[in-house]
Amino acid sequence: MEDKKVMLEVNDLQTTFFTDSGDIPAVDHVSFHVHDGEVLGIVGESGCGKSVTSLSIMGLVPNPPGKVVGGDIHFEDKNLLDLSEREMRKVRGNDIAMIFQEPMTSLNPLFTIGHQMMEAVLIHHKKKGKQYAKDRCIEMLELVELPRAKDLMDEYPHQLSGGMRQRVMIAMALICDPKVLIADEPTTALDVTTQSQILKLIKELNDRLNTALLLITHDLGVVAKTCERVIVMYSGQVIEEAPVDKLFDSPKHPYTQGLIQSVPDVRKKQDRLYSIEGNVPLPGSIHKGCRFADRCKFAFDRCFNENPEFYQTSDVQKARCFLYDKEGAVEHDKALTRS
Amino acid sequence: MLSYTLKRIFQLIPVLLGMTFIVSMLIRAIPGNPAQVILGQQATAEAVQALTEKLGLDKPWYIQYIDYLKGILTGDLGESFRTHAPVVEEIWPYLAATVELAVFAMIIAIFIGINAGIVSAWFQNSWFDYIAMVLALVGVSMPIFWLGLLGQWGFALELNWLPTTGRESVRDPVNAITNFYIIDTIIQGEWGQLKEVIRHLILPGLSLATIPMAIIARMTRSSMLEVMRSDYIRTAKAKGQKMFFVIYKHALKNAFIPVLTIIGLQLGLLLGGAILTETIFAWPGIGRYIYDAIGFRDYPVIQSGILVVAFIFVMINLIVDLLYSFIDPRIKYD
Ligand SMILES: Nc1ncnc2c1ncn2[C@@H]1O[C@H](COP(=O)(O)OP(=O)(O)O)[C@@H](O)[C@H]1O
Numbered sequence: 001m002e003d004k005k006v007m008l009e010v011n012d013l014q015t016t017f018f019t020d021s022g023d024i025p026a027v028d029h030v031s032f033h034v035h036d037g038e039v040l041g042i043v044g045e046s047g048c049g050k051s052v053t054s055l056s057i058m059g060l061v062p063n064p065p066g067k068v069v070g071g072d073i074h075f076e077d078k079n080l081l082d083l084s085e086r087e088m089r090k091v092r093g094n095d096i097a098m099i100f101q102e103p104m105t106s107l108n109p110l111f112t113i114g115h116q117m118m119e120a121v122l123i124h125h126k127k128k129g130k131q132y133a134k135d136r137c138i139e140m141l142e143l144v145e146l147p148r149a150k151d152l153m154d155e156y157p158h159q160l161s162g163g164m165r166q167r168v169m170i171a172m173a174l175i176c177d178p179k180v181l182i183a184d185e186p187t188t189a190l191d192v193t194t195q196s197q198i199l200k201l202i203k204e205l206n207d208r209l210n211t212a213l214l215l216i217t218h219d220l221g222v223v224a225k226t227c228e229r230v231i232v233m234y235s236g237q238v239i240e241e242a243p244v245d246k247l248f249d250s251p252k253h254p255y256t257q258g259l260i261q262s263v264p265d266v267r268k269k270q271d272r273l274y275s276i277e278g279n280v281p282l283p284g285s286i287h288k289g290c291r292f293a294d295r296c297k298f299a300f301d302r303c304f305n306e307n308p309e310f311y312q313t314s315d316v317q318k319a320r321c322f323l324y325d326k327e328g329a330v331e332h333d334k335a336l337t338r339s
Numbered sequence: 340m341l342s343y344t345l346k347r348i349f350q351l352i353p354v355l356l357g358m359t360f361i362v363s364m365l366i367r368a369i370p371g372n373p374a375q376v377i378l379g380q381q382a383t384a385e386a387v388q389a390l391t392e393k394l395g396l397d398k399p400w401y402i403q404y405i406d407y408l409k410g411i412l413t414g415d416l417g418e419s420f421r422t423h424a425p426v427v428e429e430i431w432p433y434l435a436a437t438v439e440l441a442v443f444a445m446i447i448a449i450f451i452g453i454n455a456g457i458v459s460a461w462f463q464n465s466w467f468d469y470i471a472m473v474l475a476l477v478g479v480s481m482p483i484f485w486l487g488l489l490g491q492w493g494f495a496l497e498l499n500w501l502p503t504t505g506r507e508s509v510r511d512p513v514n515a516i517t518n519f520y521i522i523d524t525i526i527q528g529e530w531g532q533l534k535e536v537i538r539h540l541i542l543p544g545l546s547l548a549t550i551p552m553a554i555i556a557r558m559t560r561s562s563m564l565e566v567m568r569s570d571y572i573r574t575a576k577a578k579g580q581k582m583f584f585v586i587y588k589h590a591l592k593n594a595f596i597p598v599l600t601i602i603g604l605q606l607g608l609l610l611g612g613a614i615l616t617e618t619i620f621a622w623p624g625i626g627r628y629i630y631d632a633i634g635f636r637d638y639p640v641i642q643s644g645i646l647v648v649a650f651i652f653v654m655i656n657l658i659v660d661l662l663y664s665f666i667d668p669r670i671k672y673d
């Protein structure tokens with residue numbers, strides 16, 4: 001698996017919102033990569049910067065107030081951040097496509113499904129003509145298992161259910177054969193049954209089309225079912241990176257450990273759900289030290305004064321925590337004996 | 340859709356009926372006997388009495404009103420006391436003059452207003468946005484007559500670029516066919532006259548357009564700003580669509596719905612505003628026609644003139660309502 005080609009590589013990405021109440025570093029030195037055909041999960045609580053990360057890749061951060069202020073995003077020997085708006089438009093929807101959380105509002109209510117899907121084709125393949133675009137739309141609608149594909153072309157979004165609309169969004173995102181698909185909480189707004197159907201579909205399509213998939217979610221259940229590798233975000237930073245089995249079996253960062261304990265496990269009998277005390281600090285509200293320090297039961301002096309590096313804990317796993325620094329291990333043991 | 344339209348037209352009948360009733364009451368409140376006004380102060384009492392009977396003004400008011408309604412049902416809007424010509428025939432040139440002016444003004448208002456609103460929203464907080472919105476604020480609060488006089492003084496008297504009054508050059512009058520002079524000069528190939536007609540339209544057209552233009556610009560801007568935050572706009576951008584199409588196609592169609600309401604209302608108000616503008620620019624329109632008729636106590640002209648204006652007003656509203664369902668597939672009228 002490791003010899004696969006890296007499709008997208010994000011290095012040290014920094015995206016800041018310049019607001020009246022101060023600068024918010026919503027994405028703070030975030031680095032990760034995704035391989036060809038791989039499913040990379042990005043997990044984290046709401047507000048930790050997942051959506052801003054994906055919008056930064058697409059070049060769609062609302063500006064003002066937001067701006068990518070540092071880092072690079074490598075895709076096919078290009079740094080996307082160096083591209084002009086015009087060059088970036090050729091990447092959007094064509095090389096890198098995106099689906100969003102809200103299927104109910106993500107389609108334009110005043111245009112037919114067919115019109116909106118054909119637009120997605122024609123923007124990038126104008127020369128192939130309308131008939132090609134139309135055939136391609138019907139093919140894609142059938143691929144996402146929507147019945148009556150031909151009739152759907154003439155229908156408006158309000159005539160479809162949420163699940164159907166999300167299928168349309170998926171079909172539309174994949175219509176130009178993108179190399180990377182970013183799915184930002186694609187099932188969060190759907191009911192449980194529809195959720196698992198859509199997730200299954202996304203997974204199948206990823207296997208079949210071999211698209212690299214960046215699956216953003218706050219739901220560890222989704223991660224367990226779908227992803228191969230995971231990065232965990234906390235308050236604008238990546239705090240852990242691990243293959244999915246390692247993440248669940250031996251989470252390294254205390255935050256990840258807490259997260260995993262807070263997932264109800266049907267195999268174990270539990271009296272009470274574990275939950276991490278305290279709240280996620282807003283990006284920008286902390287200037288010094290580890291962002292999780294306030295909520296961390298292992299925190300020691302250094303955690304409040306220095307920002308930890310991203311330590312390699314094994315050849316496939318990394319954690320942003322001083323426990324994995326050499327001296328940290330000692331402190332860890334001290335903390336464990338204290339508690 | 341068709342049944343809805345018919346239903347709406349059917350509902351207009353009581354509205355228009357009520358209106359004719361109110362107007363017929365109001366004109367009788369204008370002091371002065373029409374026969375006396377027509378014959379002048381020197382006329383003998385017998386002559387005045389004879390004319391009063393001839394005009395049917397001696398009958399009780401409700402008989403007069405019912406006679407008038409009967410006429411309307413057969414398409415007869417009455418006969419002018421003054422010229423003795425049927426109002427149906429006489430009114431058309433005036434109506435056409437007003438409609439031409441109002442449509443001209445509305446096209447300017449819609450075109451400039453919508454584009455200014457879009458650009459202001461697109462480049463929110465830019466200098467363009469600030470200037471456009473200050474101008475719009477000035478525009479809505481500017482009285483038409485003041486603006487009209489200012490235009491006449493500046494562009495006509497001082498600069499001598501544009502004519503002050505009228506619809507056409509007095510030395511080279513248009514040969515009326517439809518009475519829409521732009522159309523008439525085009526079908527006759529009279530390009531020199533067409534140029535004159537347009538030159539005459541500019542000042543009254545602009546002063547009439549100012550208020551609706553400003554209101555449309557402000558409405559478009561706020562509506563666009565709201566729509567631009569929508570998820571489907573982000574979707575359109577994520578497809579790789581050009582900003583121009585994202586704005587003029589995806590956003591504008593959605594933002595246009597509330598703007599359409601405003602356009603309908605303003606078009607109605609424009610007909611009212613036209614009366615003032617017509618006075619300042621000596622525009623031979625329906626406003627002038629009714630205004631002059633009031634001076635002569637020309638009851639049929641006043642009554643039918645107002646009826647025609649009201650009819651146009653309600654028809655505009657109906658058309659706007661039907662346009663909603665045309666733009667927005669979620670609106671279904673059946
Ligand atoms: N338009 C914006 N203006 C100001 N701050 C923003 C804006 N969008 C996002 N942020 C900031 O970025 C942070 C991360 O947001 P987001 O990426 O949407 O979180 P999530 O992980 O839930 O997708 C938020 O906590 C917020 O402070």
Ligand SMILES: [Mg+2]
Nearest residue numbers: 050051184185
């Ligand atoms: Mg989000």
